[in-house]
Amino acid sequence: MLxxxxxxxxxxxxxxxxxxxRETGVNKNTLHRLYNETATRVELDAIAKICTYLDIEVGELFVLEKR
Structure with a gap:
């Protein structure tokens, strides 16, 4: 599970x-879905903007957990 x-x-x-x-231009609804872990699809551009602004790698934002 991601x-x-x-x-x-x-x-x-x-x-x-x-x-x-406000700082990234990513829609609040998209961010809320990511924040609450209910997102099923996210544009790569949005992920890139989030990671760039937060100065993190994609692997820090998303973690693959084994069941």
Whole structure:
């Protein structure tokens, strides 16, 4: 199962979803779905913007957990 660590990363960096949306241009609904781990599809461009702004690698944002 693929897990999104956006909520953990934003908490560590003390950034909220509204600020991330404002700074990256990524839709708030998309960010909320990632934050709550309910997203099933996300544009690669959005992932790139999030990772660039947060200065992280894709592997830090998404983790593959074995069942």
């Amino acid at each position: 897990k999104c660590r956006l909520s953990i990363i934003l908490g560590e960096k003390k950034i909220n979803v509204a600020e991330l949306s």
